[in-house]
Amino acid sequence: MLEVVNVSRLFGQKAAVDRISFAVDRPAFVGIIGRSGAGKSTFLRMMNRLTEASDGEIRVEGRNILTLAGAEKRQWQRQCAMIFQQFNLVPRMDVCSNVLHGILNGRSLAATLFNLWSEAEITRALEILDRLGIAEQAPKRAEALSGGQQQRVAIARALMQDPKVILADEPIASLDPMNAQVVMDTLRRIHDEDGRMVIANLHTLDTARRYCDRVIGMRDGRIVFDGTPQQLTTGVARDIYGADASFNESATSTAIEQPDRDYAETMLA
Numbered sequence: 235m236l237e238v239v240n241v242s243r244l245f246g247q248k249a250a251v252d253r254i255s256f257a258v259d260r261p262a263f264v265g266i267i268g269r270s271g272a273g274k275s276t277f278l279r280m281m282n283r284l285t286e287a288s289d290g291e292i293r294v295e296g297r298n299i300l301t302l303a304g305a306e307k308r309q310w311q312r313q314c315a316m317i318f319q320q321f322n323l324v325p326r327m328d329v330c331s332n333v334l335h336g337i338l339n340g341r342s343l344a345a346t347l348f349n350l351w352s353e354a355e356i357t358r359a360l361e362i363l364d365r366l367g368i369a370e371q372a373p374k375r376a377e378a379l380s381g382g383q384q385q386r387v388a389i390a391r392a393l394m395q396d397p398k399v400i401l402a403d404e405p406i407a408s409l410d411p412m413n414a415q416v417v418m419d420t421l422r423r424i425h426d427e428d429g430r431m432v433i434a435n436l437h438t439l440d441t442a443r444r445y446c447d448r449v450i451g452m453r454d455g456r457i458v459f460d461g462t463p464q465q466l467t468t469g470v471a472r473d474i475y476g477a478d479a480s481f482n483e484s485a486t487s488t489a490i491e492q493p494d495r496d497y498a499e500t501m502l503a
């Protein structure tokens with residue numbers, strides 16, 4: 235379904251992504267992990283053509299999506315929706331309109347300028363919000379919602395595009411552990427129920443192990459691990475993160491930490 239062949243992206247002399255190759259033969263839930271600057275975001279942005287690749291091919295069902303132009307490129311961008319760490323909603327706009335913005339890319343200029351949505355489109359947006367458990371938030375301004383709710387609105391906006399692939403760039407990095415779990419559960423459910431491929435950049439190992447079918451580890455623009463969550467041992471993780479023997483997994487965990495009682499007592503005294 236997806237073949238990435240020798241894909242690179244240079245910024246000046248520096249290769250942010252350096253000749254990476256991998257193939258996925260079914261719409262799997264793929265996690266990409268690695269320390270900051272490893273090239274994870276650059277890869278996702280090349281997938282949906284927000285950033286141009288310097289070299290290589292990304293074939294989706296046999297077609298190299300890196301060479302698409304004009305209407306074909308826009309059509310591909312509709313098929314691979316993106317979700318960002320900071321949600322990228324329009325804060326002062328209501329939730330339902332934010333979701334409808336998922337289909338802006340495929341509409342006429344007049345329809346866009348005058349915010350003309352058909353009844354069928356509005357019904358679909360509300361159905362998607364209902365599916366994600368946030369239908370009652372539809373008339374509220376996006377900025378009035380919690381981070382976890384805002385990220386679910388962003389997922390609803392992505393679903394409005396009816397994408398084949400969802401690209402999630404650090405989708406839970408701004409969320410507390412409970413909201414992070416709700417958002418990851420939502421992405422996994424969409425994958426399981428709809429058969430949409432998900433590729434998520436993740437910064438926590440436990441999340442990658444728990445939700446992904448396949449994990450790709452990047453370091454300095456290269457792929458240094460490609461395997462199952464079970465194969466992602468502490469030793470492998472240490473290698474991906476370029477850490478020494480003192481590497482502590484909890485530093486890359488979303489688990490809710492027990493407060494330090496002595497510290498708490500000192501603060502309360």
Ligand SMILES: Nc1ncnc2c1ncn2[C@@H]1O[C@H](COP(=O)(O)OP(=O)(O)OP(=O)(O)O)[C@@H](O)[C@H]1O
Pocket residue numbers: 245249250251268269270271272273274275276277
């Ligand atoms: N537009 C740009 N211009 C110059 N350098 C860039 C640009 N975008 C990314 N880079 C560089 O490319 C490298 C990879 O960045 P990228 O954001 O893809 O890493 P990442 O693994 O997603 O890290 P993070 O988790 O911090 O976003 C970094 O060294 C970064 O500074």
